[in-house]
């Protein structure tokens with residue numbers, strides 16, 4: 694796929710509103726776990742607002758813009774662990790119930806309480822984490838997600854990162870990671886996962902074809 698109509702560049706503070714609007718319109722409405730938990734703007738703001746701002750501030754998050762209209766078409770938000778000291782831990786107990794439930798599922802994968810910095814698990818402080826990957830529906834399934842991941846890898850290498858990782862909640866992200874040589878370190882199978890708060894299978898109704906959340910990692 695050739696992206697001659699798109700401009701790829703590092704996102705800046707001034708892009709935040711466009712990024713947030715994309716997250717509201719295209720991310721939380723389609724990201725499989727957000728859909729299953731019926732997350733809305735109020736709930737996701739408790740975590741994603743800072744996550745998006747911090748990711749942009751690390752100067753390693755990519756946006757794909759339509760060259761003519763300047764519209765934001767896709768994002769791969771990333772954190773560089775070496776710049777992460779300023780980010781406080783997330784206290785799950787202070788979050789809305791659904792965000793706690795989501796966070797607990799992710800900690801099941803990393804085995805660490807600290808969602809923000811799973812360093813013990815990664816074995817290094819020098820990694821890039823993809824926090825939010827999204828392409829607009831009408832540009833989806835055309836290779837944009839893959840292209841954003843490839844370009845982020847160039848940034849990670851330039852930054853001297855030893856590893857990349859992501860919590861892949863989507864079958865499409867997992868396909869991208871598989872193609873790019875990531876290893877799946879641990880999976881949560883949605884239909885089997887039992888939420889520790891309610892005892893319910895809260896991800897049973899994740900939309901098809903998504904079946905699992907995987908901790909995907911790659912040595913660079």
Ligand SMILES: CC(C)(COP(=O)(O)OP(=O)(O)OC[C@H]1O[C@@H](n2cnc3c(N)ncnc32)[C@H](O)[C@@H]1OP(=O)(O)O)[C@@H](O)C(=O)NCCC(=O)NCCS
Nearest residue numbers: 723724826827828833834835836837838839862863865866
């Ligand atoms: C995940 C997402 C960013 C993928 O973006 P994309 O631009 O479609 O990515 P690509 O075109 O590179 O597709 C990646 C793979 O998924 C497949 N895919 C993407 N959309 C698909 C669809 N609707 N149906 C079937 N397969 C699809 C592609 O065919 C490709 O597979 P391949 O590697 O075998 O060719 C996009 O679906 C999205 O924004 N989803 C909502 C937010 C979300 O869930 N983010 C991921 C969180 S981990």
